[in-house]
Amino acid sequence: MNPPLPSLLLCCLLVAGATAQVPGALLTFSQPENTITTAGGPLQVLHPNEIAFLPLPPGCPNGPTIGKWSPRTCLHVMAGDENGDGQYWNPSLFGAIDALQVGWALQTSSTAKVAPNPRAIYWSPSAAMGNVISGTGQLRPGDVGRIHVNGTVDILMSRERFNMALGLAAATPIDVDAFAYEPGIGIYFSLDTDIVCNLACSPGNWVPDGDLLMIPDSAVTYVGLGDYRVASVLPNSARVILTEGLVDFHVANSGLTDNTGAPITTAGDLESLEIYHGPGSSITTASACGTVLVPTFWFTTETMTGGSVASTIALGQAAQSPCGQLGWQSPFIQNGTPLGIAQQLANVGPASYVNALALGTTERFVLEPLAHQLNYSLGGGPGTTVHVGGEFDYVFTWVDVVPSTIAPAISAGQNLFPEWYCLGFTLWNFGATVNGFHFFNTPTIPVGWSGKLMFQSIGFDAANNSSLLNISTPCVIDVN
Helix, strand or coil: CCCCHHHHCHHHHHHCCCCCCEEEEEEEECCCEEECCCCCHHHHEECCCCEEEEECCCCCCCCCCCEEEECHHHHHHHHCCCCCCCCCCCCCCCCCEEEEEECCCCCCCCCCCECCCCCCEEEEECCCCCCCCCCCCCCCCCCEEEECHHHCEEEEECHHHHHHHHCCCCCCCCCEEEEEEECCCEEEEEECCCEEEEECCEEEEEECCCCEEEEEHHHEEEEECCEEEEEEECCCCCEEEECHHHHHHHHHHHCEECCCCCECCCCCCEEEEEEECCCCCCEEEEECCCEEEEEEEEEEECCCCCCCCEECHHHCEECEECCEECCCECCCCCCCHHHCECCCECCECCCCCEEEEEEEEECCEEEEECCCEECCCCCCECCCEEEEEECCCEEEEEEEEECCCCCCCEECCCCECCEECCCCCEEEEEEECECCEEEEECCCECCCCCEEEEEEEEEECCCCCCCCCEECCCEEEEEC
C-alpha cells in the first residue's frame, strides 16, 4: 500500500528550502537556440514554443544564465491530449509563443511583477491548440490566455475583444505579435500582418505590422474587482501611438547590431513588448485621439537577430538591466551573450530575435526527458534519461505509471508549480544537483505495457529550513 502524500513527503517538508525568487525576464525565441550553459542535455536547447527565464538580479553575480522555465513537456501536461491523438507529446503545440504577459494575482504594485509558476502567466500562440480537452474554450492566435488545471483555458483578452477595439468583425483572423498590459495604464499591442482597421477618430486606417497600438484603460472593462481579465472594450477604441517609422527610429537610435554585426536601421515587425518601470523609466502623456498614457517599453523586432533587447528611453537605446545592457553596439556582432544564448558560428551570432518578453520575479525548477516518446509496439525496451534544472542542493523525484490519460492533479500551493501529478506517491530518485543540474534514468519498459510515465520533483537546500514545498514542472513520457 502506498503511504499518503503527507507521510511520504515529510522529510521534504522538514528541510525544503524557501524559493530564492529573483527578478528577471521571461523570453521566447524565434528559432531553437542553445544556452551558454552546456549541462542539462535537452534543457540547454530553447524552442520557440517554450518559455525561458533570464535572471537579472542586482549585480548579476553569475552573469547571464538563461534556462528553461516552462519546457514543452510541462505545457503538454497542462494542455493534456488537446488534439485527441492519444499522445501528450505534440512538438508543434502552439507553433511559437508570440507574446507573454505576467498576471497580477500576487502583485503588490505596478512595479512588482511576479510570475510564480507557468500557470500564472498568459501567452499568445501562433497556432491554435486543439479543443479536445478544453471544449469550447481554445487558445488561438489573437488570444492572450493561459491554461488552468486539466486543459481548461482562461483568457485574459480574446481575439474578439481585439477585433472590437480595432473596428473589425469579431471573427476576423488576427495574430497578436506583441502585447503589454497594465491596469490603470492601458493595453499595448502589435499585429503580425498589415491590416485595414477602423481605429478611434480615423476610420479606414492601414495599420502596418510594425505599428504600436494601444487601447486606453478608460476603454476597458475588467471582469471584476481585483480580476483584471478583460470583459469588454469600447468599439473602435484602439489607436496608434508609435508608427512603424517611429519604431524604426528608436531601433536605429539604439545603435544595436544584428547577428552579422551590421547596425540595425529598420524594425520590420514589432515582435515583443513589455512595460518597464526601472531606472530611467517614465509614464508620459501623448495626444492620440485624446490624451493617452505612454509608459517606457522594452521591445524587440524581427530585425534584431542575435537576441538583443531595446528600450524606448532617450528615443531608443539598448535595454539596461542590473546585469548590464541587453545588446551590443557596433562594431560588435550580436552574439547572444547578454541573454545567455550561444553563438553557433565564429562570425555570426544566433539567428533568433526575441519573440516574446515579460518581466517578472520567479525561479526555475524544471524536468525534461531526453526522449518524450518510447515507441516499442508493446515489445518493451530501455527507458530514457530525464534532466532536472533548478537552484536547489538536492532533489527528490517521484514517478507515476498511468494508463492512457493522466489523472487530475491535486493542488499543492503556489510555490513553483502549483499542482502535484504523481498520485502514486512512489519515490524514484534522489540526488544532488551539480551547477544547477541533475539527471536520472527512467524505468525499463516491460513487454506488453503501454501508457504514460509521469515524473515530478521536490527540491530543497540543505542549509535553509522551510515548510514550503518547492515543486518542479511536471514531465510526461508516452510509451507506445
